[in-house]
Amino acid sequence: MRDDATASAAMLGLPGFRVLAVAAYAGEVEQAVETVEEVTGCPSCGVVAQLHDRRPSWVRDLPAGGRPVTLVWVKRVWRCREPWCPKVTWTETSAAIRPRASLTERARREACRRVGQDGHTVAGVAADFGVGWATVMAAVREYGTRWSMTPTGFTQ
Ligand SMILES: [Zn+2]
Secondary structure, three states: OHHHHHHHHHHHOOOOEEEEEEEEEOOEEEEEEEEOOOOOEOOOOOOEOEEEEEEEEEEEEEEEOOEEEEEEEEEEEEEOOOOOOOOOEEEOOEOOEOOOOOEOHHHHHHHHHHHHOOOOOHHHHHHHHOOOHHHHHHHHHHHHHHOEEEOOEEEO
């Protein structure tokens, strides 16, 4: 387990995030992560915010060693200290994981690459990533239209 945790921490490599804990069960890997942003300013008034709460958010990431990976992003909920400020509380966001996303952005991109470039089926990629067919199809549509098709697949 220790080696597994070390390997997974090294594998995460998601900019702006660090691993809090790793668990492996039922052929899957679950990693609890948080952002490295421990101090932030209120987006409305700029005053240094106070940590108000933490809320978990589940999202699938790139598979590791052939196993689907789930990230449990322990999101910080911030509170503004200024009583007159209209921004009372807010939840942190990241460009790497969109709000309410089923997959991290890098996993969406990789899912599209596997379908468009490696010729994997959407259903096969969905099984590898541990998500539904529609989730992979949405990633293929979005990234596939951003990239251009060539005879050998997608290029950027
Ligand atoms: Zn404020």
